[in-house]
Amino acid sequence: MSTTTSASSASKNAPAAPAAPRGKRKLSYPLVLLLIAGGLLLLSLVRLITGDEQLSNSDQFASALSAAVPIGLAGLGGLWAERAGVINIGLEGMMMLGTFAAGWMGWQHGPWAAILAGIVGGALGGLLHALATVTFGVDHIVSGVAINILALGLVRYLAKLWFGAEGSEAAAAGGNDKQSPPMDSMPTFTVPGLADGLAAIEKHHWFLVSDLAGILRALVDDVSWVTVLTVLLFVGSFYVLWRSSFGLRLRSCGENPVAAESLGVNVYRYKYAALAVSGALAGLGGAFLAVGVHIYQENQTGGRGYIGLATMIFGNWRPGGVAMGAGLFGFMDALRVVGGGTTVHAMLLLMAVLLVVLAVWKLRAGLRGARGARIQAAVSLVIAVLLVLWYTATDTVALEFVEMTPYVTTLLVLSLAAQRLRAPRAIGKPYRRGEGT
Known part of the structure; x- marks a missing residue:
């Protein structure tokens, strides 16, 4: 009880968050739902005008859902x-560790063991980042980049050693120095009756x-259980971080660690816990990639860790915003995979x-000063006309531009969302135990 009271006092004594500039409306949940409904309406209108049925069919959305999960x-x-x-720039490397661990464990013990191994592999990467940044005070960006490079070299070396060794059991089962032997399929679920009716x-x-x-x-049709787990993790993260004393203390470490320590919070312990969870989630995303195609492959993450980082920034460091951003990037990635150049061509009209x-x-905002x-x-109108x-x-649309679609979307979304962002105050700042004494 005293610990909870101390944490509550920490939040009261911490400096108040900067007030939002006047004239900017907060994105409430009703407004978010209204924006989603408006987006669906525009998508339907573009489908009707262009005649591209692939733009909004269930295959497109199923592929988007699969692409959104790891991101x-x-x-x-x-x-x-x-x-x-x-700051965790090392998400890409932690995903690599998750994909490799999943591939190594999956072909021997099945997809559920692969998921567990991916979580453990990513968590180890997160703890390594914590050791470097929290204990030894290494710059967060330097440590994250080092983890990405280390993970890439490590999984390549271990793949040659374990999967591609001549005469090994893995090589006999179909593995080589760039991929693991195949594993069994992950079970999926379908809601009978409802899926057929919607079809x-x-x-x-x-x-x-x-x-x-x-x-x-x-x-509701052929959905992976890992997708269901991902939804539960998003909901659980919101309640843990914003509705529990543990989350209050953890967030206080990112806002004002000196004040948190003065009120009894073990800042190092909470940073270690946060990075272990961070790595585990990234590792789970990597394991999802490996389980989805039944094998580990070299360069399987394909930059999704970096896009996930962009999604977090777009989501303003909130679970709901991250989920929306992941859905958007997943949809654009699915356009590249499922629709191809014709569907991306139809999206030009929607973007316009x-x-x-x-x-x-923006013009209304300009009239208000x-x-x-x-x-x-004016810039938005010019780009719309060009589109x-x-x-x-x-x-x-040329194949080269189709391949660029998810990354172009990342840049555009971040540039549009930049004015509403509010990062934790102490993010990336060095902290040493006892600074407040």
Whole structure:
């Protein structure tokens, strides 16, 4: 009871968060739901205009969900670390450790053992980052980059040693120096009756109704249990970090560790715990990649750890925002995989409409006196016009641009969201025990 009281006092005594600039509305949950509904409406309209049924069918959304899971887990892992005040650039490396551990354990003991091994592998990477940054005071960026390089070299070496050794059991089972032997499939679940009913509605291609049916079908048909676990982890992270005394103490370490220590919080312990969870979540994301294709492969993460970090920033260090960002990036990645150049070409029109909406919003802000809003509105309109011209002058998009789609989206979203961001105050700052005494 006394510990909880101390933590509560820490939050009261900590410096107040900077007030949001006037004129900026907070993104409440009703507003977020309204934005999602508006996005679905625009997507349905673009599908109707372009005639590209692949844009919003259940295959597209199912692929988007699969692509969003590892990105979301990496972003959630980054959130845990940075809420405790530690920058975690090493998410990519921790995902690599998760993919390798999952591949090594999975072909021998099955997919569930692979998931557990991926969590352990990522957690070890997180603890190594904690040792370097918390105990020895290494710069957070330097430590994270070092972990990425170390993880890449380690998994390549171990793959040659364990999977590609001549005459080994792994090599006989189909492994080589770049991949593990195959593992069994992860079980999935389907809601009987509901999935078939939604499929029947989707086939009619009704405006908005069939698009909504496609989304819902992706959520109830052939869904991995790891996806369900990911949803539970997002909900659990919110309640642990924002509705428990443990979360209050952990977040106080990222806001004002000196004040937290003066009130009895063991800052080192909470930073270590946060980084262990951070690495475990990233490792789970890596294990999901390996289990999804039944093997570990070299370079399997493909930069998803970095995109997860961008998702965390876009989500303003909140689980709900991370989930929305992961969904967006997953959708764009699925366009690349499922739709190809034709579907990305249809998305040009949707992007143009969104930029026009953004321009109107910025213009209204400019009329209220917001600095630079009119320039942003003009730039958005110019880009929207160029996208419309590109759409009308072509029938498809070059393969090279299709491959760039998720990364271009990352840059655009971060540039648009930058004005609403508020990072933890002590993030990345060196801290030594006893500074407050």
